[in-house]
Amino acid sequence: MLTIGKLGEAAGVKVPTIRYYEQIGLLPEAERSAGNQRLYGRKAQERLAFIRHARDLGFTLEAIRDLLSLSDRPDQSCAAADAIAKAQLAEVESRLARLTALKAELERMVVQCAGGKIADCRVIEVLGDHSLCATDHRHPETEATQ
Amino acid sequence: MLTIGKLGEAAGVKVPTIRYYEQIGLLPEAERSAGNQRLYGRKAQERLAFIRHARDLGFTLEAIRDLLSLSDRPDQSCAAADAIAKAQLAEVESRLARLTALKAELERMVVQCAGGKIADCRVIEVLGDHSLCATDHRHPETEATQ
């Protein structure tokens, strides 16, 4: 059995984060020692590694909660799990597209500035006027509504 | 002079967001009408457009605060402004690199799953074991939402 510190070290997760995961019900309540300290076995370790890995891949805690409860029912179809992964892939792809546009725009700004006074700074100028931009990089949420 | 609603419409910023920007000192306190409602002129409109555009390009409010105070001093060198833009570009580039690795890993997961029971699901399997991954996508830099 591991203490919370050892578990965190093993999984690459900070101690307060583990307690936070327990608090929100992502990890079950840990066993306690005689002195009221949390103790973890192999199962908890695997569960935390799963969470950590999914977080690294950008899944939200809500998605991870669903994936975990799916993984607890090995006999069922994996369609739901695959759908969550596909949604996450789509999310990553859309962020990638947006960031690519952002990068292009930022590069343009930075390259075009000759480096003089603020009054002539291309960075400041472009920030004040989107029509100087080459791409439409506006935020999806705000461009769709209103 | 515009009311807060008209200003928000013009700039593509929601009304509570404008009040929030004032509250945190990003926008100056607005003039008020006889009935205590906020009124905005051309200068405020430009400032808000600047903020909106910089947000769209992924700058933090803190960076925008600095950029705004720089843009208020047109005689000074623009080196500081350029540095902020370059830092933002670097940030975007590093997020792009990470997201690219994530995308590859998610694609692999999704493609490899044959779609049967959870017990055989490649998605669940890979999430539980990073050593099944082809790339090292770890190290979670702050996953800012954009």
Add this chain to the structure above:
DNA sequence: CCTAATGTCTCTAGCAACTATAGCTTCAAG
């Protein structure tokens, strides 16, 4: 001129996913 509908006001609380602090108790090494 009155009324109804919308717009605006302040204030508070909530969202994700942690992170940090304070003030304790428990544990392990020397």
Add this chain to the structure above:
DNA sequence: CTTGAAGCTATAGTTGCTAGAGACATTAGG
């Protein structure tokens, strides 16, 4: 046996908003 690290709980802070409650202001229609 003492000391310092590690653990405990509870609360508050982070970023950039967003949502709600309950009251006041403004505007369009009849």
